[in-house]
Amino acid sequence: MLREWRKRRNLSQLALALQADTSSRHLSFVETGRAVPSRELVLRLADQLDVPMRQRNSLLMAAGYAPAYEETPISEAQMDRANEAIDRLLAGHDPYPALVLDSDSNLRRANRSAMALLDGVCEELLRPPVNIMRLALHPEGLAPRILNFAEWRVHLLGRLRRDAAFTNNECLTSLYDEVSGYRYPQGTAVPEGGADSEHQDGQQIAIPLRIRALGNELSFFSALTVFAAPADITLAELTIETFYPADAQTATVLHSHYQTVNWDEPAPGELVALWAAP
Incomplete structure (x- = not known):
């Protein structure tokens, strides 16, 4: 999922890693499933990739974390x-x-x-x-x-x-x-x-x-x-x-x-x- 979003934004692993304050090696391991990212890193990467809020929740759940954003009915x-x-x-x-x-x-x-x-x-x-x-x-x-x-x-x-x-x-x-x-x-x-x-x-x-x-x-x-x-x-x-x-x-x-x-x-x-x- 992360690799797909990165390609949608036309960013290399190195460029995204620099923006998210991580190493391109670690990012590569995350994308291939060899490393599990922290919750904070998932949110940083999603922010740099400008991932919509609903899809950020999907990224977090795919990494094994609880969603970060609520969806409150407008009538509440x-x-x-x-x-x-x-x-x-x-x-x-x-x-x-x-x-x-x-x-x-x-x-x-x-x-x-x-x-x-x-x-x-x-x-x-x-x-x-x-x-x-x-x-x-x-x-x-x-x-x-x-x-x-x-x-x-x-x-x-x-x-x-x-x-x-x-x-x-x-x-x-x-x-x-x-x-x-x-x-x-x-x-x-x-x-x-x-x-x-x-x-x-x-x-x-x-x-x-x-x-x-x-x-x-x-x-x-x-x-x-x-x-x-x-x-x-x-x-x-x-x-x-x-x-x-x-x-x-x-x-x-x-x-x-x-x-x-x-x-x-x-x-x-x-x-x-x-x-x-x-």
Whole structure:
């Protein structure tokens, strides 16, 4: 396992040994099973290899030690402060969309404005756990309404492929194989050079999501936020994606929509809170 992580990070035994303050000889013995590393060395090596928290527990157990990190359900009392911070961020980002994703790209929470983008999506894709990659790329999901679908598809698949490689998450690898095989929405042209190639406009500051929603053509760029220095697997695996208007029309439409909606009514699909989803 250690050798696999080292190769994933493209490090030699000597380079990793120097970073982890051990000898390359001892590291070689550990990798071949001729030596048993201390708990402290396993954690140092995992830290230098930037191994995700869940997989650090796996390394420790493979070496004969107890896991170092807890996985606390977000609904537990000790998570109240983190939960409150997430709620504040989502609510404060209205009237612009914001999502909370887990390590498998499943949607765990969304603000009210995000719900406006889901109109017309197949009911099957909205059953928990809702996977954001399937939602975006499936021909019965958002794909038919994404105006720059080929460009956005390349972005999402690249992001998914990098996440799968970085974390060694088999679920993400399987998800990539699934969604990369979805057919293009009817009427969408496959770019020259194949489905995974797309010319990028050198004048763009970021790849936009251009989507038809609320009776208009909307354009967004997004940012990803994670918890700094988490000590719990649940927090370590959460990512908050916030979308911002890429043009004045999008901002105007979203502000207008937010002011006219009756927020006392339940959100469609009860997707505003999905912590209890399987």
